[in-house]
Amino acid sequence: MAVNITKEMTMGELLSIDRGVAVVLMNAGMHCIGCPSSIGESLEEACMVHGIEVDELLKNINEYFANK
Numbered sequence: 001m002a003v004n005i006t007k008e009m010t011m012g013e014l015l016s017i018d019r020g021v022a023v024v025l026m027n028a029g030m031h032c033i034g035c036p037s038s039i040g041e042s043l044e045e046a047c048m049v050h051g052i053e054v055d056e057l058l059k060n061i062n063e064y065f066a067n068k
Contacts, residue, residue: 003017003018003065005017005043005058005061005062005065006043006058007042007043007044007047007054007055007058008042008043008044009042009043010039010040010041010042010043011025011033011038011039011040011041011042011043011046012039012040014043014061015033015039018065018068020064020068021061021064021065024057024060024061024064025057025061027060028052028056028057028060029050029051029052030046030047030050030052030057032046032050043057043058043061
C-alpha cells in the first residue's frame with residue numbers, strides 16, 4: 001500500500017493509517033500522542049510545539065511506511 005504522508009496531515013489521520021507509526025513519533029520526542037488535543041494538530045504544528053524538525057521526522061515516517 002502506497003502512503004503519501006504530508007506535514008499537513010493531522011496526528012489523528014496519521015495514526016488512523018497505521019498506529020505503529022506512534023513508535024517513530026515517540027522516538028523523535030513526541031510523547032503526547034495519546035493527548036486528545038494532539039489528534040487535531042497537523043504533524044507540522046506538533047513538531048513546532050515540541051521543537052522537532054518536521055522534515056527530518058517526515059523522512060523517518062516515510063521510511064517507516066516504505067519498509068512495511
